[in-house]
Amino acid sequence: MEKFVRKQSCPDDTETTTPSKKLKPEEIEGKEEAVDAEEDDFSDPIPWQKIESEGLDCDYALLFTKHEADHLFQKLEKEVVYSTEEAKVQVFGKVYGIPRKQATYGDTGLIYTYSGVPRLACQWTPTLKYIRDSVTKVTGHTFNFVLINYEDGHDHIGEHRDDERELDPLSPIASVSLGAVRDFVFRHRDARGKQSSRRIEPVKLVLAHGSLLLMNSPTNTFWYHSLPVRKKVLLPRINLTFRRIMSTGK
DNA sequence: AGTCGCCCACCCGC
DNA sequence: CGCGGGTGGGCGAC
Numbered sequence: 001m002e003k004f005v006r007k008q009s010c011p012d013d014t015e016t017t018t019p020s021k022k023l024k025p026e027e028i029e030g031k032e033e034a035v036d037a038e039e040d041d042f043s044d045p046i047p048w049q050k051i052e053s054e055g056l057d058c059d060y061a062l063l064f065t066k067h068e069a070d071h072l073f074q075k076l077e078k079e080v081v082y083s084t085e086e087a088k089v090q091v092f093g094k095v096y097g098i099p100r101k102q103a104t105y106g107d108t109g110l111i112y113t114y115s116g117v118p119r120l121a122c123q124w125t126p127t128l129k130y131i132r133d134s135v136t137k138v139t140g141h142t143f144n145f146v147l148i149n150y151e152d153g154h155d156h157i158g159e160h161r162d163d164e165r166e167l168d169p170l171s172p173i174a175s176v177s178l179g180a181v182r183d184f185v186f187r188h189r190d191a192r193g194k195q196s197s198r199r200i201e202p203v204k205l206v207l208a209h210g211s212l213l214l215m216n217s218p219t220n221t222f223w224y225h226s227l228p229v230r231k232k233v234l235l236p237r238i239n240l241t242f243r244r245i246m247s248t249g250k
Numbered sequence: 251a252g253t254c255g256c257c258c259a260c261c262c263g264c
Numbered sequence: 265c266g267c268g269g270g271t272g273g274g275c276g277a278c
Contacts, residue, residue, distance in 0.1 A: 087251095088252095089251060089252060090252085091251085091252040091253085091278085092252080092253095092277085092278050093278085094252070094253085094278085095252085096252040096253070097252090098251065098252075099252085100251095102251095114251075115251060115252095149251090156251095157251055158251055158252065158253095159251085160251045161251095162251090192275095192276095193275090193276075194275090194276065226251085227251095228273070228274080229272080229273065229274095230272095230273090231271085231272060231273085232272090
């Protein structure tokens with residue numbers, strides 16, 4: 001195992017002690033969102049779609065309007081700094097660079113290790129805070145970390161579970177999608193492979209621009225998920241998965 | 251959180 | 265309209 005915790009370039013390394021400024025809604029969205037700020041929590045409940053199967057429990061909703069999602073996408077294009085050195089991953093003994101841009105943001109000092117690679121969280125940016133708080137507002141869950149995947153063109157993500165030890169197993173993972181619409185597939189762990197013990201239908205979703213997918217416990221115990229190749233999709237997608245990390249891994 | 255190769259389904263041009 | 269080559273993508277091996 002390599003010592004991977006090297007300096008990662010974070011945009012605000014210089015001001016790590018600066019308390020976060022609250023971002024006013026109009027700075028993100030324009031004026032139409034600024035009214036009735038204190039009523040927001042309950043005045044406009046978003047319509048959730050329940051997605052269930054055996055051991056799978058997800059909630060899906062459109063969190064942002066197209067207009068707002070467009071704006072957030074643009075903001076993130078400017079704000080988010082992706083790790084310069086390609087993240088590496090080890091699969092069946094071989095080391096590969098992952099073919100997409102990744103970034104990790106979160107509370108100060110947080111380290112999230114996946115596939116054997118510890119990644120230090122950069123300081124929250126205003127837009128990431130705004131999205132995080134929007135998710136908290138509609139879910140009631142708080143998050144201290146976000147993994148950002150930038151999928152250009154026909155990038156994809158292989159089938160996996162988010163089963164890292166430092167993830168709070170009872171906290172949902174909130175996946176926000178911006179940009180290109182992509183298919184998303186769940187497969188039950190017992191229905192994979194040549195001689196799978198059971199026949200359970202995969203669950204297929206379409207993740208829209210501005211959507212939020214909540215993956216609740218115990219989904220990640222029983223179900224793998226992937227973002228399959230879609231060669232006809234040429235535009236990029238930014239995916240933000242908000243998580244709750246239990247320990248700093250110091 | 252990887253690629254590669256096989257195989258099948260679908261598409262399109264002739 | 266049927267056929268065949270090209271392509272996409274689902275899986276499994278590693």
